[in-house]
Amino acid sequence: MDNANCFFISIPEQDIKKEKEKARELRKSRWWQQKLSAGRCYYCQGRFARSELTMDHVVPIARGGKSVKNNLVTACKECNSKKKYLLPMEWREYLNGVLIKPLAEELKETD
Ligand SMILES: [Zn+2]
Numbered sequence: 001m002d003n004a005n006c007f008f009i010s011i012p013e014q015d016i017k018k019e020k021e022k023a024r025e026l027r028k029s030r031w032w033q034q035k036l037s038a039g040r041c042y043y044c045q046g047r048f049a050r051s052e053l054t055m056d057h058v059v060p061i062a063r064g065g066k067s068v069k070n071n072l073v074t075a076c077k078e079c080n081s082k083k084k085y086l087l088p089m090e091w092r093e094y095l096n097g098v099l100i101k102p103l104a105e106e107l108k109e110t111d
Contacts, residue, residue, distance in 0.1 A: 011061065011062060011063075011064060016061050016062065019061045019065075019066060019067045020061065020067070022066075022067035023055060023057070023067040023072065026055075026067060026069070026072060027055060031069065032055070032072075035073075035074050036050045036053055036074060037050065038074070039053070040074065041053065041074060041075050041076040041079055042056070042058075042073035042074055042075055042079075043073075043075055043076075043079040043083070043095060043098070044076065044078075044079050044095075044098040044099065045099065046076055048076050052076055052077060053074040053075065053076060054074070054075055054076075054077060054080045055072055055073075055074065055075075056072070056073050056074070056075035056079075056080050056083065057071055057072060058071050058072070058073055059071055079098075082094055
């Protein structure tokens, strides 16, 4: 059955290594440190401590995403692991649910 392979773009292992290396370098950059200090998860917009935020590729390296600034975001651990295991469609549904809640909570706080 070759059909299953249609869902995956095969990225040469060397390229994956290169992108991961670039991501490691960017983690040390001022740009990334500032993003961590902002303390926001890009996906659920929740506020988190620096130690709770991870670097996430919006388009995963395995799907052809690059380690460039506009493809890298801060994500909380929960969002990061959910994104890994959900199908793109399920992930969108998760975001729809999660985005409404923090906004409502924030409105309450400022009240
Ligand atoms: Zn999140």
